[in-house]
Amino acid sequence: MESNSLAHIGKIDIEAFRKDLLDWFTAEQRQLPWREDSDPYKVWVSEIMLQQTRVDTVIPYFLHFINKFPTIEALASADEEEVLKAWEGLGYYSRARNLQSAVKEVRDTYGGIVPSEPVDIAKLKGVGPYTAGAILSIAYGRPEPAVDGNVMRVLSRILLIWDDIAKPSSRKIFEAAVRELISHDNPSYFNQALMELGALICTPTSPKCLLCPVREHCAAFHQGEQDTLPVKTKKKSVKRLQMGAVVLKTDNGNYLIHKRPSKGLLANLWEFPNVELDSFGSHRKQLEEFLRLEYNVEAKIDNGLLTKIEHVFSHLVWNIDVFTGSVKDISMISEELRAVEEEELVQFAFPVSHQKIWKSYKESCLKD
Structure with missing residues (x-):
């Protein structure tokens, strides 16, 4: 099927979409330990832990990790063996090593303050476009896109985007969509709401459309394509x-x-x-x-x-x-x-x- 990319974005009432999404998240968001405050360090740790790992699995690890390394300085000064031990069982251990390396850079280059400028935060080891966008929007209120698999799935259905989400080049399309849609008044809640919607309602299979707060804005729902989207090619065999x-x-x-x-x-x-x-x-x-x-x-x-x-x-x-x-x-x-x-x-x-x-x-x- 031919990609129409963002052709549908002009057909939705963006203000109404934002309001419905934010009202739902304000009322229904899960109480998660990294949501208790907007400390950039805690947001950063949680987002790194949540990569390729379920929320329920991450919660006890996050609490233990923050208790052990409560500040940038504590993590930067820790022995790597100690950090890996605290990460033991989470897997993808390069995440922990990159996080500690980047935290040292924040201590040494930025005076222990997580950078609030996109160009600076993107330089940190292990901080890709998604993590940078999450920290900037959630901790600093910057209207930056934070596009992960959940967000791509949600927006491919809402905006009827047929681009293959497995292709790295497709990310730019979804980032452009978020820049059009994002609330400048509350970018933190907006990005978290899209993620939450993908995690709880707009799931990979059998999306719960009848419970969806933005169903009226969803092109895939109206055209009966919610089970077809997103387009995602299969990985090569392992x-x-x-x-x-x-x-x-x-x-x-x-x-x-x-x-x-x-x-x-x-x-x-x-x-x-x-x-x-x-x-x-x-x-x-x-x-x-x-x-x-x-x-x-x-x-x-x-x-x-x-x-x-x-x-x-x-x-x-x-x-x-x-x-x-x-x-x-x-x-x-x-x-x-x-x-x-x-x-x-x-x-x-x-x-x-x-x-x-x-x-x-x-x-x-x-x-x-």
Whole structure:
């Protein structure tokens, strides 16, 4: 279908649309901890956490994070291990590293005040157009667009926009639409209302049109296209890797863990020793050989699996066969491995997949 982009925007009563949307949000908005005030730092933290993560999941993380790092200075001065530990389980850990890096820049360059100018805030690491628009509008009352997936879905239906929202180039169309529609009196509520509408009413499937406060302004509803829009091409298929991991216990009751590289997937997080496996031969023997060659560890890996874990990234799936094992002599092992007491493990930030490995291991110990 041919794109008509913003042709429909001239057909709606913008003032009436704004009023209906803002009245609804004022009355119905969810009580969320980052909405208690408009502190730019708290808005920033919440928006970074909410990327690719559900609101219900974020709430306890946000409260814990702000309690631990209540100010720009507190986060900027914190040890990265401490920050990653506070982020543990949220995933997409580059968000936490970028946030801390940008916060340091705010401390050093802007005197600890989050910039209120679009050109300045856009320079901060990890702050893209959406996050910049959210901070500027919510914290500073600037009429800047904050366009995420929710907003694109809502506006594609209201304005009958047929451009593919999966294409980065389409964002400009939706940003232009928000600039036309946004309330200059209350840009904070306007942007939050569009997001809230997408999250609660104008959902990806089975939108609740009968409950929608702006249904009368919605071209897709009037033309019966609400289930067709938005146009969104499917992602490419993800790559699947067969992995093997092992919980290794030493003779004196310590456990061997490894820190991932400072760049790339799950950078700087801790994990149990693991390796990609091939489909030929014993997975247990492949792990033993890997440990010997990579870490100079002579391990005895137990027969049988502890568990199997599937961990899904946006572009990748790990299928992990998890084993247990023991090591007698660690005097010659590689410095890349660290032997830690069980009580110490809680101090290290592990990705979710390896938290699950440890949980399965502890449950198996209770059964024995």
